Amino acid sequence: MDNLDYGIIDLLRQNARAGYGDIGASVGLSASAVKRRVDRLIADGVIKGFTVQVDPAVDGLGTEAYVELFCRGTVSPQELQRILSTVPEVVDAGTVTGSADAIVHMRSRDIPSLEEALERVRNAPNVDHTRSAIVLSKLISRQPA
CATH class of the missing domain: 1.10.10.10 (Winged helix-like DNA-binding domain superfamily/Winged helix DNA-binding domain)
Known part of the structure; x- marks a missing residue:
């Protein structure tokens, strides 16, 4: 390159x-x-594909939250991925340093559907609790450079 x-x-x-x-x-x-x-x-695999980015609100996914996920005991990243991949409202997630085990980015159509999705995450084996922050206004949104 x-x-x-x-x-x-x-x-x-x-x-x-x-x-x-x-x-x-x-x-x-x-x-x-x-x-x-x-x-x-x-x-060469440098460019992985071309895509269209649609405003999530147009897709009916105007409610957005960032969720800290806390687990009981030691849970592997693969197990967290298995748990979170069953919840369609999860759009991005990663393991993190600090007191939380993972940070989860969720999108849903409204607060009740977000709450339902959070309950599915909370009810998963090994999940102790979550701490959520609902996004009020988007300040910056860009793709990595």
């Missing part, structure tokens, strides 16, 4: 539908050279 590849990736992050000619004009390459580089980045 060189600076041209990084430039192409940055432009695709901003607009995955950008034309090769437009990208080329920005990075100083021809459209065909950009296409060859994009094809190589895909083949």
